Amino acid sequence: xxxxxxxxxxxxxxxxxxxxxxxxxxxxxxxxxxxxxxxxxxxxxxxxxxxxxxxxxxxxxxxxxxxxxxxxxxxxxxxxxxxxxxxxxxxxxxxxxxxxxxxxxxxxxxxxxxxxxxxxxxxxxxxxxxxxxxxxxxxxxxxxxxxxxxxxxxxxxxxxxxxxxxxxxxxxxxxxxxxxxxxxxxxxxxxxxxxxxxxxxxxxxxxxxxxxxxxxxxxxxxxxxxxxxxxxxxxxxxxxxxxxxxxxxxxxxxxxxxxxxxxxxxxxxxxxxxxxxxxxxxxxxxxxxxx
Ligand SMILES: [Zn+2]
Numbered sequence: 001x002x003x004x005x006x007x008x009x010x011x012x013x014x015x016x017x018x019x020x021x022x023x024x025x026x027x028x029x030x031x032x033x034x035x036x037x038x039x040x041x042x043x044x045x046x047x048x049x050x051x052x053x054x055x056x057x058x059x060x061x062x063x064x065x066x067x068x069x070x071x072x073x074x075x076x077x078x079x080x081x082x083x084x085x086x087x088x089x090x091x092x093x094x095x096x097x098x099x100x101x102x103x104x105x106x107x108x109x110x111x112x113x114x115x116x117x118x119x120x121x122x123x124x125x126x127x128x129x130x131x132x133x134x135x136x137x138x139x140x141x142x143x144x145x146x147x148x149x150x151x152x153x154x155x156x157x158x159x160x161x162x163x164x165x166x167x168x169x170x171x172x173x174x175x176x177x178x179x180x181x182x183x184x185x186x187x188x189x190x191x192x193x194x195x196x197x198x199x200x201x202x203x204x205x206x207x208x209x210x211x212x213x214x215x216x217x218x219x220x221x222x223x224x225x226x227x228x229x230x231x232x233x234x235x236x237x238x239x240x241x242x243x244x245x246x247x248x249x250x251x252x253x254x255x256x257x258x259x260x261x262x263x264x265x266x267x268x269x270x271x272x273x274x275x276x277x278x279x280x281x282x283x284x285x286x287x288x289x290x291x
């Protein structure tokens with residue numbers, strides 16, 4: 001399993017959105033600006049910076065980040081709901097992520113709707129965002145428990161409406177590396193859009209699952225600094241990028257020496273400390289001697 005050289009893999013860092021959903025973590029607008037600036041300086045391509053519909057504080061942080069001179073694309077997270085998109089547009093966001101559930105478990109049991117309803121909501125929402133000139137990315141929630149054909153139907157609608165990539169979310173963290181390999185080998189040739197892989201770390205497999213998906217042809221990876229996030233978190237930015245750099249020889253455009261600073265900043269703002277055995281950023285990591 002060796003990725004072809006010359007492949008471009010981009011990081012969509014969601015420390016400020018999915019990361020902040022970690023129990024007990026709340027970043028101030030200033031914290032968020034500092035994290036976004038550090039992510040940008042490290043070379044991250046996309047920063048998912050928040051959900052403007054959440055309220056005034058979130059909107060203030062979003063505006064602050066958008067006013068900073070960043071090279072990274074700053075993305076606002078939205079449900080496929082008119083109010084969400086209008087709140088993002090009102091903040092001045094030009095990159096919007098629109099997320100829909102794609103598993104029947106979520107669609108029928110959690111929100112008591114139908115697949116047709118999801119497709120309609122997605123179409124209307126992308127159309128609305130595009131009418132404001134926004135660039136759209138689409139998120140498929142709970143994709144790992146969804147029917148692959150429905151994921152592809154959502155991807156096709158997204159592509160037809162002009163979205164630039166689609167997120168495949170293992171929302172409940174139930175995938176294993178071999179399953180990911182199987183799924184992505186089938187999915188990649190059939191999917192009309194580049195796929196962003198979004199893995200959760202319930203069984204310690206988020207980074208491994210991410211790398212397998214990228215190896216099979218996914219083009220982008222969601223990450224969070226130090227792997228912070230809901231439950232036990234997401235794929236760690238430092239783990240994914242360092243493994244791509246040192247084990248696969250793939251340059252993501254991100255400075256692999258930026259992680260100590262980034263993780264210390266996030267730990268300080270969230271009043272946590274770094275587990276010493278944490279890969280890449282833990283104090284006992286061998287590579288620390290190289291810094
Ligand atoms: Zn997530």
